[in-house]
Amino acid sequence: MTSATIQAFFDDDTNTVSYLVSDPASSESAIIDSVLDYDQASGQTSTASADAVIAEVREQGRVVSLILETHVHADHLSAAPYIQEQIGGEIGIGAHITEVQETFGKVFNEGTAFERDGSQFDLLLGDGDRLNIGSLPLRVIHTPGHTPACLSYVIGDAVFVGDTIFMPDFGTARTDFPGGSAEDLYRSIQRLFELPDETRVFTAHDYKAPGREEFAWESTIGEQKARNVHVGNGQDMTTFVQMREARDAKLGMPRLILPSVQVNMRGGEMPPAEENGQRYLKIPINGFGS
Numbered sequence: 004m005t006s007a008t009i010q011a012f013f014d015d016d017t018n019t020v021s022y023l024v025s026d027p028a029s030s031e032s033a034i035i036d037s038v039l040d041y042d043q044a045s046g047q048t049s050t051a052s053a054d055a056v057i058a059e060v061r062e063q064g065r066v067v068s069l070i071l072e073t074h075v076h077a078d079h080l081s082a083a084p085y086i087q088e089q090i091g092g093e094i095g096i097g098a099h100i101t102e103v104q105e106t107f108g109k110v111f112n113e114g115t116a117f118e119r120d121g122s123q124f125d126l127l128l129g130d131g132d133r134l135n136i137g138s139l140p141l142r143v144i145h146t147p148g149h150t151p152a153c154l155s156y157v158i159g160d161a162v163f164v165g166d167t168i169f170m171p172d173f174g175t176a177r178t179d180f181p182g183g184s185a186e187d188l189y190r191s192i193q194r195l196f197e198l199p200d201e202t203r204v205f206t207a208h209d210y211k212a213p214g215r216e217e218f219a220w221e222s223t224i225g226e227q228k229a230r231n232v233h234v235g236n237g238q239d240m241t242t243f244v245q246m247r248e249a250r251d252a253k254l255g256m257p258r259l260i261l262p263s264v265q266v267n268m269r270g271g272e273m274p275p276a277e278e279n280g281q282r283y284l285k286i287p288i289n290g291f292g293s
Contacts (some may be wrong), residue, residue, distance in 0.1 A: 005027075005028070005160070006027070006159055006161075007139055007158050009024055009203075009205065010059060012055055014038045014052050016040070019079045021036050024139075024161075026137030026138055031068050033069035033092075033136050034060075034069070034086060035072075036081075036165070037081055040052050067092040069093055069141075070083045072094070072095065073153060073154055074153040074154065074166065075107075076166075078259055079259060080262060080271070083271040084270065095125060096154070097153065097154040098121065098129045103182065103264075104268050106181045107181070107264050108268075110287060123268075141156055144156075146165070146191035147191060148188020149165070149178060150182055151187075153167060161203040162198060162202055162204055169209065170209055170219050171229075171230040172214075175233040177251045185247040202224040203223060
């Protein structure tokens, strides 16, 4: 099977890993889970993280055909529209984005002007959909659990799993966001475990498990099946669900969840400007996270 050329870009502020995935046989590439830098205290955005990826694309003479999101992230803002403006590419996300938009449209009291049909994205992708990055085959796997719209992308001999699983010593993603489900997450992971053991696994985040000093984001399906501390070694669903739900009950909300979701459910665009020309993000008081 064709092996993709993969370059990782780690954002220290949000512990997010963005990927430039390239076809070694052509100039075509894709970008997965980009980051728009956001300073919460000042409300200022900047593009240093995205510019690093763009610079690499330009230096290599690459053509970006796809800008993919594994899900509506709750821990960082997407830079997809900025990247598209700079170097092109179609922005894609899971077709179940409409469920997320419906849920959070109510949370943020969005009016009827906010479309809840996924039209903010160029591509709405479903389970089993197939695309290509040059000669590299791309297959979509719907992997709900963390959110209802989560996707994993199998590209050549690699799979990009978003927040579905993390490094084997760290485990799995939380499932307590609206539409999340520990049962669904377990089933999604079992689908990933059907991939060949040698399949390379790339996660969207790393937080350095206790005892590990370096950040890491690459493993294999075989390693995950054998050693994932939450689902490895044949862990059964009942035990996993009990563990995951008890663990989630103790977790606080991600630091950037309120700005992130408002932006990311719009395909990375900010809310529309108000009468004074200024754009604003909402903070629902006692309305979310209880």
